Amino acid sequence: MSPKYYEAERLRDLRELVERGDREFGDKVVFRDLDSSGTIHDHSFRELRQDVAALGTALLDRGLSGRHIALIGESSYGYVICYLAAVTSGAIVVPIDQELTKDEMVALLNKSDSDALLFSDSLDRTVPDLLEGCPRIGLVAKMTMYRRNQDDSLNLTDLLESGRALLRQGDNRYEKAETDPEAMCAILFTSGTTGANKGVMLSQRNLTTVVFGAFSLYRFPSVSMSVLPIHHSYEFNLHVLGCIYGGLTLCFNDSLMHVGKNLLEFRPGMSLMVPMIVESLQKSIWREATRGHLDKHLRYGLWYSNLIRKIGIDARRYFFKPILKNFGGNLKMIVSGAAPLNPVVAKEMSDMGITVYNGYGITECAPLISANCPRLNVPGSVGIPIPGIEIRIVEPDSEGNGEIQVRGDNVMLGYYNDSVATEQTFTADGWFKTGDLGHIGRREALFVTGRKKNLIILPNGKNVQPEELEELMCNNLDYLKEVVVHQGFNKAGGEIIVASGYLEPDYVERVGKQSAHTQFQTDVARLNQRVVAYKHIQKVVVCDEEFQKTSTRKIKRHTYPGVSQ
Amino acid sequence: MSLLPILVSTVLEYADVPPESLTRQTNPGLDLNLNSYDMMSILGRLESDLGVHFDERELRNLATLGDLDDYIRSQLRH
Numbered sequence: 067m068s069p070k071y072y073e074a075e076r077l078r079d080l081r082e083l084v085e086r087g088d089r090e091f092g093d094k095v096v097f098r099d100l101d102s103s104g105t106i107h108d109h110s111f112r113e114l115r116q117d118v119a120a121l122g123t124a125l126l127d128r129g130l131s132g133r134h135i136a137l138i139g140e141s142s143y144g145y146v147i148c149y150l151a152a153v154t155s156g157a158i159v160v161p162i163d164q165e166l167t168k169d170e171m172v173a174l175l176n177k178s179d180s181d182a183l184l185f186s187d188s189l190d191r192t193v194p195d196l197l198e199g200c201p202r203i204g205l206v207a208k209m210t211m212y213r214r215n216q217d218d219s220l221n222l223t224d225l226l227e228s229g230r231a232l233l234r235q236g237d238n239r240y241e242k243a244e245t246d247p248e249a250m251c252a253i254l255f256t257s258g259t260t261g262a263n264k265g266v267m268l269s270q271r272n273l274t275t276v277v278f279g280a281f282s283l284y285r286f287p288s289v290s291m292s293v294l295p296i297h298h299s300y301e302f303n304l305h306v307l308g309c310i311y312g313g314l315t316l317c318f319n320d321s322l323m324h325v326g327k328n329l330l331e332f333r334p335g336m337s338l339m340v341p342m343i344v345e346s347l348q349k350s351i352w353r354e355a356t357r358g359h360l361d362k363h364l365r366y367g368l369w370y371s372n373l374i375r376k377i378g379i380d381a382r383r384y385f386f387k388p389i390l391k392n393f394g395g396n397l398k399m400i401v402s403g404a405a406p407l408n409p410v411v412a413k414e415m416s417d418m419g420i421t422v423y424n425g426y427g428i429t430e431c432a433p434l435i436s437a438n439c440p441r442l443n444v445p446g447s448v449g450i451p452i453p454g455i456e457i458r459i460v461e462p463d464s465e466g467n468g469e470i471q472v473r474g475d476n477v478m479l480g481y482y483n484d485s486v487a488t489e490q491t492f493t494a495d496g497w498f499k500t501g502d503l504g505h506i507g508r509r510e511a512l513f514v515t516g517r518k519k520n521l522i523i524l525p526n527g528k529n530v531q532p533e534e535l536e537e538l539m540c541n542n543l544d545y546l547k548e549v550v551v552h553q554g555f556n557k558a559g560g561e562i563i564v565a566s567g568y569l570e571p572d573y574v575e576r577v578g579k580q581s582a583h584t585q586f587q588t589d590v591a592r593l594n595q596r597v598v599a600y601k602h603i604q605k606v607v608v609c610d611e612e613f614q615k616t617s618t619r620k621i622k623r624h625t626y627p628g629v630s631q
Numbered sequence: 632m633s634l635l636p637i638l639v640s641t642v643l644e645y646a647d648v649p650p651e652s653l654t655r656q657t658n659p660g661l662d663l664n665l666n667s668y669d670m671m672s673i674l675g676r677l678e679s680d681l682g683v684h685f686d687e688r689e690l691r692n693l694a695t696l697g698d699l700d701d702y703i704r705s706q707l708r709h
Contacts, residue, residue, distance in 0.1 A: 248660045346666065353645070
């Protein structure tokens with residue numbers, strides 16, 4: 067193996083991952099979460115293995131092997147055992163974003179052919195409506211672990227108890243259940259809820275490949291904190307599975323409202339984040355310094371610290387101890403992914419003692435493709451590929467930028483029930499087309515420079531298909547002749563989603579331009595309620611002329627601000 | 632009683648704008664350079680300062696400081 071990589075062990079599947087965790091780390095705490103009263107609950111590697119076996123037995127007893135089990139809920143130990151028990155007993159998991167609207171959830175539950183639904187308490191009031199729209203769903207259970215149900219509905223505690231009882235009676239169906247590591251074990255949805263969204267089919271081989279890849283790049287501190295949504299491949303496949311693999315303790319943050327408080331409570335050494343959170347942490351440091359009239363001291367401290375580091379003296383954790391204390395005192399490392407990270411922010415955080423490594427991935431690659439790491443950190447790049455996969459740049463332009471294509475065990479099996487989209491996204495010789503543009507630069511690191519497809523990537527890592535929002539508006543607003551949804555900026559320079567519309571000239575003439583603009587704005591605000599909050603259009607622009615078109619009458623999207631070519 | 636003065640003083644800890652520019656109509660996402668994570672941090676602060684519990688699902692559709700004021704007051708009444 068190249069000296070760029072650490073030695074790491076390849077695993078066959080998730081069952082081996084869980085069993086190895088118990089064998090190697092036993093009573094050590096692997097997950098730490100909070101109940102609704104704020105009480106901390108610890109779960110060991112041994113308990114994880116026992117609970118996964120008990121729940122897997124209960125799922126097999128209910129005939130769910132090979133069936134599709136949807137999971138909707140916030141990050142918790144209960145969510146983790148549901149996912150692992152389903153996959154290791156031969157079912158297929160369908161993680162769904164709990165932030166979606168009811169209609170969006172129904173669409174994905176049906177599109178994934180979900181047979182069962184496991185959900186957290188916060189979805190209690192939504193689930194009856196979901197079930198009305200999803201006649202296929204049979205088994206429904208709450209992921210409740212820390213309190214008794216108020217009603218007689220099935221919950222995780224019941225399933226665990228029934229599984230344990232079966233195991234005590236000698237039921238060995240779970241022990242004997244075999245899964246194919248190459249077969250589909252999860253369906254993850256890309257953004258979009260209409261024709262735009264696709265179900266990415268991942269196998270256990272995909273998952274174990276990215277975990278192996280991550281541990282080939284890093285040696286992690288022993289405690290980490292989870293702040294990203296658990297349904298996302300970046301959080302579950304890398305963070306949750308990675309902590310089991312590496313013998314780490316993962317602490318679940320219970321809400322984005324409580325990140326600061328929970329950093330102090332859990333005192334993690336690392337976390338996986340998106341650029342939006344990293345940038346907010348950096349801003350908060352300067353805000354606090356300015357408020358205490360210490361900003362000049364901080365600037366001087368950074369200058370001096372960087373100076374003495376050049377002669378080999380690293381005193382960052384001593385100089386910036388008061389700052390690091392606000393993050394629990396132990397935070398040394400953040401891996402940032404899912405959206406482009408400002409290199410200036412990464413450098414400044416690193417200068418203060420929290421090294422930020424920028425990585426690159428896509429759900430279709432489970433998601434990890436490449437990352438910067440301690441052995442090779444090239445600012446501005448997304449690092450080196452994980453071992454065992456290949457990257458190529460296709461049809462580079464004069465500056466060397468072309469489409470990034472990937473081949474390897476991290477690449478998905480295809481899109482669920484969508485052979486056309488699957489065929490379109492692979493080349494004839496079997497490479498996955500990421501739709502991103504970039505080049506291989508200094509020290510063989512990958513640089514991502516743009517996008518080939520029309521995708522808005524928000525700083526929080528969420529992706530928005532503009533076509534989905536354009537279709538929603540065109541189907542509902544009679545007076546709208548053409549519309550382009552694109553990234554724009556608010557008054558203070560922050561990134562937002564904008565709809566630029568060209569309205570029917572007769573309509574504008576009849577009601578007047580001002581009224582037409584107001585109506586457009588009001589209607590867009592109403593339509594926003596039909597989609598998840600992060601897709602809300604925050605600004606509308608009325609254009610005086612039709613959009614420029616190509617010879618095939620397609621709108622030239624790149625002529626609008628923030629629209630990628 | 633309006634909680635706007637409390638909201639304004641908390642928002643001012645995160646946004647570098649003149650206090651008089653913050654009104655019930657201010658939309659933090661549109662008018663201030665605050666991202667959704669900043670907003671969640673502000674809400675976390677308000678939760679702890681005011682001793683209320685916010686339901687994240689109910690917060691999603693609040694656009695302006697006025698909406699937030701109304702929501703928090705309704706929570707406090709309960």
